[in-house]
Each structure stands twice: as C-alpha cells, then as structure tokens.
Amino acid sequence: MNLLLTSAASSVAQLLASALGDTHKLRLTDLRAKATGEIIANDLDHGGDIDDLLEGIDAIINIGYQGQVGSEKALIDYHTRAMYNLLWSASESGVKRVINVSTLRLFENYEENLAVTEKWRSTPSSQDIELLAAHLTECVCKEFARDRMIQAVNLRFGWPFDSSDKADTARISTDLAVGAVNAALESQELIHWQDIHVQSKVENQRYLTNTAARLLPTLAEKL
Amino acid sequence: MKVLILGGNGMLGPWAVTAMKDRHDILLTDINDPYPEYQGEFLKLSVDDIDGVVDAAQGMDVIVNLSVLRPDRRLAFDVNTMGNYAMMVAAREHRIKRVINTGPHFQLVGQQYEDWDFDLNPDMPPAPGTRLYAHTKALGSEICRVFSERHGIQVLTLMYYNMKHTWNLGGPEASPTYHEDMVPFSTAWPDCGTAVRAAVEVPDERLSSNFEAFFVFPDLPHRKFNNEKTRRVLGWVPRYHVEALWNKQFRLPPSGLHEAF
C-alpha cells in the first residue's frame, strides 16, 4: 500500500516507519520546522499543498499523540485545524482509510481494577496538553467518519513502548504496535469509525484487548 | 456580578448587554471596536489571545462568550476552538465558577440528527459533522466539557438557530419570508439577549450538572426541536413567538364563525 505517515520526525513515527517500510511504500511528512532528509515538509495549511502530499496515497497513518512538541496553542492548532485540513483533503483525494495513532493514557484516570474497553468514555486531561490534543484529534477524525468522508481506525496504544518494567501494566512492544497498524490497514471487519485498544499481554494487563483480537485477527495470537 | 463578555460587538452582543447592563458590571471585549452607542467599559481583545483573556478575566464572576467566526478556515479554528480554550484556561486560573458559551444548534445537532429525528433536545451527544462552523464550535464546546469536568466550572451552552428582528421577523438574510415552513427554529433578538441573562443568573441548585446545554427558542408547534429544558431550568420566558414564520396567512374559518362553538 502507499502510505502517508504524519509527524514523521517524532519518535513514535520513526518506530513505525522503520518496520512498515519493508511491506509498504511510505511517504513521510512533518511540519516545515521539523522536516529533514526524506521527510516532506508540509504545514497542513488550508490551500497549501496537501493535495500533492496525498497523491496516490491509499491510507494515512496519523500520529495523533506525541507526534508534535510546542506551545499549548501550537499543539491544539495542529491537532484540530491541521487535522481538519488533512482529512478534508484526504477525503477529496479518495484516501480510503486513516489510522489514527492515539493513546490509552486517555483512560489512565480509571483505576487499574476496572475492565476498561472501547465502550468506556475517555477522560482527557485539561492540563496535560498532549492528552487534550490527542482527544481533540480523535474528535476531528470521528466527525469525518460520521459524515462518511473517510474510514477511521482509532488505535489507542498502551504506554510506554518497549518497557520491561513490571509496573508498566499498560506497556506495548513496538512489534505489537506495528502489527496493529498493519492489521488495521488490511482488516475488512471495520465500520466507518472504530476505536481499538492495543497493549501487550503482560502480567496484570491494564486494558482489555478483546476488540483488537476480534477485528484484527492476524494480531489475535499476540494479545 | 462582574461579567466579562468576549466577542460582544456582533449582532447578539448589544442584546445581551441591554438585558444585563442594569443588573451587572460588564466588561465588553471584542477584536473590533464597539458600537458608538455603547457606553460601558471596553477592551480590545482577541479571544484566541490566551494571556490576554486570562488578564481580562481577573476579578470576574462570569465569562460570556459570544464570539464567532464562520467562513475562514484558520480564523474559524482560532475563534471558535482556540477561543474556548483561552476562555476555559482563564476560568481555571481565576477560579471563575460559571461560563456561558454560545453557538449554533448544529454544533450539537448536525445534519444527521436534523434530517432524521424529532424532539431534538440539548442533552443528546454531539454529532456536528464536518461543516466548518459546526465542527469548530463543537470542538470548542468539547474543550469546555473537559475543563468543566476536571475543574468543576459550570458551563452553560446556549444554542440558537436563527435570530430575527421583532419588527419584521427579518434576519441578516436578504428579505424575510412569512407564512412558510420556517427553518426549525428562530428567536427574536431581545429574547436571545434575555436568555444570556437567564443563564448568568440561574441559581446553582437549578443545574443538575456542571455542563448543561440549552436550545433557545419560543414554543413552536412542529416539535422538531425541544425547548422544555430552557424554560424549566433557566426560567426563560420569550416575549416573541415569531408566529408569522410558522402559521399560514390569516383567513376566516370555513364556517365563518369566529367563536370556539
């Protein structure tokens, strides 16, 4: 598949890019201030050159959490306006699917003993701007899906990546994250909007992953 | 009470000021100059200037947000989304207990609801869709909800559809159309203003949560939208019922009789 990966200079994007590059044709993009080397600079402004960025793209992998750094204003602007511009152009360019990489930290307020699934309402923070911004990007994606303009898969990953600390009961391996993105790209089981929670199978696993096992069957044995 | 109004120099601003000026101390703000007739305190302020809004909110009891920008994509996000963020940061920093937010019906009731359903009420989950105005206002409202939940700030959201002059029931559009199937709801300007006052003044105990929304319009027979909560909770009583927008031309009853029997 021809994939566009946003916030490509971020560490999450880099983790995904190195693994996805083997099986897909990747186009990397990030804001002008961060884009170097093979990363195409694009500020995702309306009337800018987003359409060029999207030419021939089948699906977008959007880093919806911790893809950007900056002031509260910059982060909210990127996670609302820039996302709107990106998805609007994507739907006009015929991009079929967007995989939004979000975070299970949106549920960290729920105690560990609770059986939290995709059916639970997230509890975004107002003070951790990265989390508020991630939540707002989810809202933007959902409305594009609601209007049937694009199919959106909202992958909420556990945290941190590749930890071996037993106290990190929501941790996720890069391997599993890459597997989830690949499976989400290929799954035929998805409706227009789908939240999917993914974390590693660990002792005292914090979040349930039954939806991932059901909708992303190639991942099931790892969950 | 000390009331900070954001974006108060538009069409609704003067009606809200008129409804409140003899009962509250108002600091009017807007990115544009005030109407020459305005007599009170004024500060030029862009609602997306976070520090500026925080400064202006110092010592206030309530913030009322009337700002809106509809057509331009960047400005719509700056005003309708970032503006709400700035307002809620200000409310949090100064422990302001109540915020009145305003917006269009479709920040909650998008096309999907409006085309299909009846008795649409303000407690439904928002489904704004992707229309720029609705979408940016809905994101702003979601920011308000998150802050309200986290910090116990009361956010009362007043949603309007169309606002009409009392003398000819016209609005910003070219010329008014009478006795036709009206857009789902319209409200006369003075009543739009008194609704803001009602939201500022409603006692805490009448609110069942910190985040409450209201559709502001008089009683209408078609029951497309539902205004029951606005009357019950806010105690808001509209003076104008915009009847010429939703009844037919006056005519004699077929029997020629004018009485009930």
Ligand SMILES: NC(=O)c1ccc[n+]([C@@H]2O[C@H](COP(=O)([O-])OP(=O)(O)OC[C@H]3O[C@@H](n4cnc5c(N)ncnc54)[C@H](O)[C@@H]3O)[C@@H](O)[C@H]2O)c1
């Ligand atoms: N007028 C209607 O028929 C109608 C219908 C439905 C909802 N509403 C809602 O009612 C509220 C008031 O609307 P209105 O009709 O008075 O709109 P308006 O366009 O007449 O006024 C909006 C005001 O916001 C100000 N503004 C724009 N950018 C700003 C910025 N960056 N900082 C500060 N102020 C800024 C403008 O200068 C203007 O004074 C809005 O929330 C709107 O969504 C209005």
